[in-house]
Amino acid sequence: MNHASDQAAPADGPNPKSLWWSLIIGLLLAFGLLEYAAHRWLFALEQAAYGRETSAAAARDFVCQGASNHPVCASAYARSGRPPVALWLGNSQLAAINRMRPGDNNAPALLHADLAARGRYLVSYQMPNASLDEHILMVEAVLPTYDPQLVILPVCYDDIRETSIRDDVRAMVDLPGVRAAMAADPLGAEMLHVASAGTTEAEVSTDDPKSVRPKVESAIVGWLEGHSSLWAKRSSLRGMLGFAVHTLRNKMLGINSQTKRPVPPSLEAERLARLDQFLREMRGRGTRVLLYVPPYRQNVSGPYVSADYARFKARLQALAAANGARYADLDAIVPGPEWGMVTDDLFGFQEYDFMHFTAAGHQRLAAAVDAQLRAMQF
Amino acid sequence: MLFNSVTYILVFLPLAVLLYWALSGRARLAFLISASIIFYGFWRVEFLPLMFASAVVDYFLAIAIDKAEDQKRRKHLMWVSIAFNLGVLGFFKYLVFFKDTIWSIAGAIGYAPSPVELYIILPLGISFYIFQTMSYTIDVYRRDIRPERDMLTYLAFVTFFPHLVAGPIMRPHILIPQLENPPPFRWRNMRIGFERILAGLFMKVVLADSVAPFVDAGFAQGAHSLTAIDSWTLTFLFGFQIYFDFAGYSSIAIGSALMMSIFVPENFNWPYMATSPREFWKRWHISLSTWIRDYLYIPIMGNYKAQGTGAWDTFRDVGEVKSAWRRTYALFLTWAIMGLWHGANWTFAVWGIYHAVLIYLHRLLAPLATWRGRAMPAWLAWLCALPLMMAGWIPFRATTLADSFTMWGRMFWPFGHLSMSLTPNSYILAAALMLGSLIIWYAREVVTPKLGQTALPVLVMRTLYFMVAGAIVFIMLQSRSQFIYFQF
Numbered sequence: 015m016n017h018a019s020d021q022a023a024p025a026d027g028p029n030p031k032s033l034w035w036s037l038i039i040g041l042l043l044a045f046g047l048l049e050y051a052a053h054r055w056l057f058a059l060e061q062a063a064y065g066r067e068t069s070a071a072a073a074r075d076f077v078c079q080g081a082s083n084h085p086v087c088a089s090a091y092a093r094s095g096r097p098p099v100a101l102w103l104g105n106s107q108l109a110a111i112n113r114m115r116p117g118d119n120n121a122p123a124l125l126h127a128d129l130a131a132r133g134r135y136l137v138s139y140q141m142p143n144a145s146l147d148e149h150i151l152m153v154e155a156v157l158p159t160y161d162p163q164l165v166i167l168p169v170c171y172d173d174i175r176e177t178s179i180r181d182d183v184r185a186m187v188d189l190p191g192v193r194a195a196m197a198a199d200p201l202g203a204e205m206l207h208v209a210s211a212g213t214t215e216a217e218v219s220t221d222d223p224k225s226v227r228p229k230v231e232s233a234i235v236g237w238l239e240g241h242s243s244l245w246a247k248r249s250s251l252r253g254m255l256g257f258a259v260h261t262l263r264n265k266m267l268g269i270n271s272q273t274k275r276p277v278p279p280s281l282e283a284e285r286l287a288r289l290d291q292f293l294r295e296m297r298g299r300g301t302r303v304l305l306y307v308p309p310y311r312q313n314v315s316g317p318y319v320s321a322d323y324a325r326f327k328a329r330l331q332a333l334a335a336a337n338g339a340r341y342a343d344l345d346a347i348v349p350g351p352e353w354g355m356v357t358d359d360l361f362g363f364q365e366y367d368f369m370h371f372t373a374a375g376h377q378r379l380a381a382a383v384d385a386q387l388r389a390m391q392f
Numbered sequence: 393m394l395f396n397s398v399t400y401i402l403v404f405l406p407l408a409v410l411l412y413w414a415l416s417g418r419a420r421l422a423f424l425i426s427a428s429i430i431f432y433g434f435w436r437v438e439f440l441p442l443m444f445a446s447a448v449v450d451y452f453l454a455i456a457i458d459k460a461e462d463q464k465r466r467k468h469l470m471w472v473s474i475a476f477n478l479g480v481l482g483f484f485k486y487l488v489f490f491k492d493t494i495w496s497i498a499g500a501i502g503y504a505p506s507p508v509e510l511y512i513i514l515p516l517g518i519s520f521y522i523f524q525t526m527s528y529t530i531d532v533y534r535r536d537i538r539p540e541r542d543m544l545t546y547l548a549f550v551t552f553f554p555h556l557v558a559g560p561i562m563r564p565h566i567l568i569p570q571l572e573n574p575p576p577f578r579w580r581n582m583r584i585g586f587e588r589i590l591a592g593l594f595m596k597v598v599l600a601d602s603v604a605p606f607v608d609a610g611f612a613q614g615a616h617s618l619t620a621i622d623s624w625t626l627t628f629l630f631g632f633q634i635y636f637d638f639a640g641y642s643s644i645a646i647g648s649a650l651m652m653s654i655f656v657p658e659n660f661n662w663p664y665m666a667t668s669p670r671e672f673w674k675r676w677h678i679s680l681s682t683w684i685r686d687y688l689y690i691p692i693m694g695n696y697k698a699q700g701t702g703a704w705d706t707f708r709d710v711g712e713v714k715s716a717w718r719r720t721y722a723l724f725l726t727w728a729i730m731g732l733w734h735g736a737n738w739t740f741a742v743w744g745i746y747h748a749v750l751i752y753l754h755r756l757l758a759p760l761a762t763w764r765g766r767a768m769p770a771w772l773a774w775l776c777a778l779p780l781m782m783a784g785w786i787p788f789r790a791t792t793l794a795d796s797f798t799m800w801g802r803m804f805w806p807f808g809h810l811s812m813s814l815t816p817n818s819y820i821l822a823a824a825l826m827l828g829s830l831i832i833w834y835a836r837e838v839v840t841p842k843l844g845q846t847a848l849p850v851l852v853m854r855t856l857y858f859m860v861a862g863a864i865v866f867i868m869l870q871s872r873s874q875f876i877y878f879q880f
Contacts, residue, residue, distance in 0.1 A: 029580035036851045037583060040858020047863045175815065177609065227434045231399050231871060238398070251867045263820065278813045280617040 052247045056254060065356030068110045068370045071120040078139045079109060081152070081182040084189075087137055088159045099135040100392060101162040102383075103149045105170055106142040107308055110370045112354035118373035124380035134392065137162075141183065145176035146285050148183045150292050151205050154196050155186035164392050165301055166383060168308040171318055171326055172369075174277045174285050184209045201295045261361055271356065271365040275317045277326070286329060293337035303339035304386050305330060309379060311368045313350025342386045348375040393434040395644040396596050397871040401589070404431065408553070409651045413577055421544040421571065428551035432516070435557075439515040442480070447550040449476055450525040454532040454539035466533055473529040477522045484514055489736030517557030519733060523680075525550055527687055528564045537565050545571050554648040558641055560659040560679035567654070575653040588647025594861045595640030597868045603633040603825070606818045607789070613813070615795035620806030622814050623786070623799040624779075628822045630789045631782045632829075635663065638677070664781065665833055667773035668758065669750040672781050684730050692722040724748045739787040739796055746784050 070079070075090035091099065102108070102122055111118050122138035129136045137160060139152050146169070153165060187193050187209050196202030238245040264270065296303050307327055310316060327343060334341035352375040356367040371379075393400050408427045415423050433440055453473045460466045482490075488510050498505050528549075531537045540546040549568050555561070610618070610626040618626065642659035649656040659679050666672035673681045724745065731744020761768045768776075783803060787796040802809045812819065835853065843850050 029578075029583070030846050032846045032851055033854070034583060036854040037587065037858055040855040041862050043855070043859035044862030044866070047859060048866060051863075225435055226437075227393060227397070227399070230434070231397050234398050234403060235870075238402075248867050255864070255867060263817075267820070275816070278815065280613055280813050281815075 048244055048251070051251060051254065052244055056247060056250050065358060065367060065370075067354050067357060068112045068367065069114045070106075070109045071111055071114065071118065071123065074123060074126075076126050076135070076137050077109070077120070077122050078137070079141075081139075081141075081155075081180075081186050084139075084156070084159075084186065087139075088156075091135065091137060091160060094135055097133055097135045098392070099137060099160045099162045100129065100164040100166055100387065101153065101156065101160060102136060102138040102166040103144070103152060104138065104140045104168050104308075105144045105173060105369070106140065107168075107170070107369050107371075108138060109140045109142075111376060112352075112367065112370045112372045114373065119376065120373075121376040121379040121383070124377060125384055128380065128384050129387075141180065143173060143176050145173060145178060146288055147177065147205070147208055148179055150201070150288065151179060151183055151209055152186060153292075154202050154205050155183075155189060155192050158191050158195055159189075162301060164304065164387070164390065165296060166304045166306070166387075168306050169289065169330055170308050171277065171310075171323055172275070174282055174326075175275075177281075179209060199295060201291050204291075257358075261358060261363065265361075265363070271317060271368055272315055273317060274319050276319050276322055282326065286333060289330075290333055290337065293333065293339050297338050302390060302392070303334075303337075304342065304383070304390065305334045305339050306342040306383070306386070307345045309348040309371065309375065310345040311348075311350065311353045311366065312346055313353070314366055316366075316368050340386060340390055342382070344379065344382050347378050347382050352378075393431045394871045395641060395648075396593060396869065398869060399434070401593070401869065405589075405648055405651070409648075412652045418544055420574070421548045424548045424553075424571075425544065425551055428548075428553040428556060431553040432551070432556060435516045436513075439513075442515055442518075443521055443551065444547070446477065446480055446522060447525055447547060449473070450529050451540075451543065451546050454529045455541070457529060457532050458539045470529060470533040474526060477526045481518060481522050484512055484518055486732075486736045488512055520555070520557065520559050520561055521550060523561055523683060524564075527561075527683060530687055531564055537568075540564070540568055542572075552649070552654075554645040554654075555656060558638075558645075559677075560642055560645060560656055561683050562656065562679070563683075566657065570654050575655075578653055581650045581653045585647040585650035588643045588650065590647075590858070590861055590865060592640040592643030592645075592647060593865045593869065595636040595643065597870065598861075598864050599825075600633050600636035600640060601868070603629055603636070603821065606815070606821055607633050610814050610818060611789060611791075611795075615790065615798035617813060618799060618802060619809040619811050619813060620802045621810060621812050621819075623803045624782075625814060625819055625822045627782045627785050627789075627799070627803070628826065629818060630785045631664070632822075632825045634785065634788070635660070662833055662837070664778060664829065665774065665837075666781065667770050667777055669747065669754050669777065669780065672777065673747070673751075680730075680733075684726060688729060689722055689726040692725060693718055720752065723752060727751075734788070738793055739790060742793060742796060743784060743787040746787065750780055750784070 071077075075086050078084055078087045102125070104122075108122055109120060111120055122136060122140075126136040126138075137156075139156070141148055141152075149167060156162075187196060187206060193206065196206050240246075293303055293305070307330065310318070327345075331341045331343075333339075348371045352372045354367050354370065354372065355364050356370070357364040393404060395401075404427075411423055411427075412420060429440060432443065450473055453469055453476075457466050457469045457473075460469060491508065491510060495505055495507075528537075532539045540549065545568060548571050549562070549564060552562065552567065552571075607626065607630045610622065610629070613622075639660040646656045646658070657679060659677060661675040661678065663672055663676035666675050727744040727748035728741050729744070730747075731740040731742070734740045734743070761773075763769055763772055783800065786799050786803075787793070790796040790799065840850050
């Protein structure tokens with residue numbers, strides 16, 4: 015051979031039993047670890063986000079927890095005789111109650127009752143750490159169902175960083191008639207594009223009829239999920255792993271809920287541009303919007319950089335004014351004692367909760383939003 | 393089929409390995425070809441004939457070259473093979489690029505041709521199998537190998553599924569003998585094969601796929617909004633992503649083949665531990681860089697004419713030309729072609745030329761670089777080389793030349809651009825990956841050889857590694873994304 019063969023074939027070297035044993039024992043330990051994690055450590059991810067002290071109020075047929083029970087909410091509204099409807103979006107703040115006691119209601123349940131007395135209807139869609147894209151996608155997806163007169167949209171400064179779209183929210187565009195309706199307007203078309211980006215291989219199967227790969231993959235994964243409880247828990251285990259890594263990072267770097275977390279200016283600008291687009295479209299179709307800054311704990315130093323946060327609120331107010339939306343700053347309406355602590359269920363670490371408050375706080379939020387709706391003559 | 397899919401790991405590969413060992417002789421070769429057809433056909437069946445046509449044309453051309461006594465005729469036939477292969481590659485990979493370039497130039501000089509839309513799908517793995525069959529006919533021309541007369545063996549060589557779509561690019565003299573005289577079953581190979589697949593999956597589904605969202609978000613932010621710190625962070629993150637992605641792919645390919653006792657050469661050897669640009673390319677995508685060296689760089693230089701054979705005078709009959717000018721010319725031309733091989737975009741050409749410049753400067757400056765009167769110590773050379781290697785990834789990942797130069801501008805002239813605008817996790821991740829890589833390199837390359845593979849501390853670490861990697865790969869195994877090199 016004239017040219018170098020670059021690398022010779024490996025010698026038929028020794029095969030010590032100890033190397034086999036380390037492989038076999040390692041894999042057995044991996045299996046044991048997974049089984050242990052699946053049975054002892056696994057917990058609902060939503061609960062992980064809330065912490066030990068906070069619980070999600072029971073789902074109602076007008077309070078949708080994410081996209082999963084949309085059909086329940088949609089049919090409840092159809093049964094109600096289709097009164098004028100307000101659509102309230104939000105993150106876990108809307109759903110969860112700190113130190114919840116039997117009979118406690120969250121703000122959407124309280125406001126729903128108030129509006130029902132006035133012949134109005136409230137439907138709420140909540141997702142923990144919801145990104146603005148998820149909110150907008152959700153509005154676009156449920157517009158044909160409710161045709162709301164009013165959209166109540168909290169803009170949580172902390173959630174500006176969120177840019178992902180959950181799979182169940184992404185799937186909302188496949189509801190009957192939604193894709194066609196969204197394609198008809200510029201924002202809807204853009205959101206369709208955003209929703210299609212980052213879809214998993216298995217989900218591509220319907221879009222790529224010439225490839226057999228995603229279909230076979232889906233079939234095998236589906237079969238495994240049906241025949242192995244450990245396999246079926248992979249998704250939850252992934253979530254738990256992510257939560258563990260996140261917590262580990264925080265502990266190693268000394269990050270807690272009070273650590274200042276500046277929002278990148280470019281990200282903020284991009285999110286506000288998307289919000290501007292959304293408000294313009296709502297105005298164009300005659301849907302009024304209440305844009306509010308959600309309650310934020312005031313009695314201890316929080317994660318927001320004060321100057322940035324103040325500037326952000328001013329921008330939000332200007333954006334609302336420019337697009338004919340109503341703006342409300344509700345960040346100080348819940349007093350300190352009505353907030354609590356958050357203790358994670360995996361490691362037991364405790365820190366101040368800046369997102370969830372007690373039932374009394376929910377009453378204040380419902381009353382404040384109701385006051386805004388009355389001012390908007392809804 | 394994707395290596396990081398449940399279909400491949402839990403169904404296809406176990407069945408393929410089982411049947412490979414259950415069969416023997418020609419039935420085994422026929423099975424390997426069938427398995428490769430299924431493997432490739434999982435993506436698109438309609439591109440299978442193209443792959444086979446390319447292979448069959450080179451099969452007959454190689455035999456014709458071998459039969460021909462006249463040197464001119466041999467060379468003529470070799471050029472037919474090269475023209476055919478490059479023609480196929482040019483049509484599928486570069487036609488749109490050339491058309492767009494010509495249209496842009498025409499627009500720039502005031503002539504606006506009517507727009508023409510070309511819809512050409514790039515067949516999976518075309519750059520790899522074309523290079524492989526091309527090197528086969530060139531090797532036959534050079535009389536380095538005899539042509540393979542058995543069509544089954546030859547097709548099994550071209551289509552061998554572990555390396556089919558993204559390498560490592562297999563030389564005929566390495567793979568064909570292993571297909572003709574298959575090595576016997578060895579439990580050792582099964583163990584190492586399994587370990588390589590696990591390591592490859594860990595690199596791809598755990599590391600590369602976890603870094604990808606940070607890279608995508610950073611580059612999507614727009615080059616003008618990125619500061620110097622952001623650009624450096626992003627280039628390191630992408631450097632790690634592409635390494636874990638491609639080295640992970642190569643590791644799975646090597647492991648899959650090894651389960652059939654077939655040896656596939658290493659494609660990576662700790663590239664980010666290189667102490668010079670030249671060394672980096674001896675450690676990164678080794679099968680491509682050696683291919684380019686043997687079939688492009690040396691023939692262009694034309695000064696390695698071996699006695700009594702046709703070797704190394706493939707393209708030129710220039711005798712003993714060794715001028716510095718020829719070396720420099722060969723270096724830059726080779727690297728420009730190497731860049732364009734990766735993708736039909738000027739950003740890739742710039743990436744190639746960037747590396748040519750680094751290698752050229754290293755040639756000039758290395759003899760002058762000293763530390764306290766001695767040759768530069770390895771750690772200092774590494775500290776100089778690593779950022780330069782990483783910075784090279786900018787045009788590779790950026791979508792436009794303007795973005796590439798903007799980011800380079802910030803990186804090498806950071807004044808006024810020292811704030812941070814990426815998500816905090818981006819910086820943490822880049823630092824963690826750098827630190828983690830150094831620790832693992834030290835454990836693997838320094839501590840383990842010193843203690844011996846079977847020393848108790850090493851065995852304990854191995855066991856813990858299999859526990860953690862096994863559990864995490866089980867949780868994370870999903871084909872969230874293709875391998876980056878599939879697009880080339």
